[in-house]
Amino acid sequence: MLFKFTTAALAATLSLAASAAMAGAGDYAFEPVKPEMKKGEDVTLAIRLTNKQTGKPVSDAVIFKTRVDMAPDGMAEMESAVAPLPSKESGVYAFKTDLPMAGRYQMTLSVKVQGEPETLTGRVIVTATK
Ligand SMILES: [Cu+2]
Secondary structure, three states, X not given: OHHHHHHHHHHHHXXXXXXXXXXXXXXXXXXXXXXXXXXXXXXXXXXXXXXXXXXXXXXXXXXXXXXXXXXXXXXXXXXXXXXXXXXXXXXEEEEEEEEOOOEEEEEEEEEEOOXXXXXXXXXXXXXXXX
């Protein structure tokens, strides 16, 4: 009984130490630069990536997977093509995509940040208006 308790306590201590030493996906914020825009083709969608602990923009992220769809409005199968655009601002990642109808779109990004062992997944919702 005593042995079991000790093991559990040790495991709890270890996991606490691990989470304190390593920043995780929860330490980064993904936000749309413009949460609302007019619907249309070749729309620029810009995402700001910030380190929540330092408040600083993350400029060296490698975005290796993106998806834009209308999942927030129950149309997950309505997917738009996404192409990266050059960044004009530190920590801002811009993409060209299509928002063909009014409604809410979700952009999902898989991101590698320097010094982070795990891949970050960011989800950002923007609204297209008529
Ligand atoms: Cu739709």
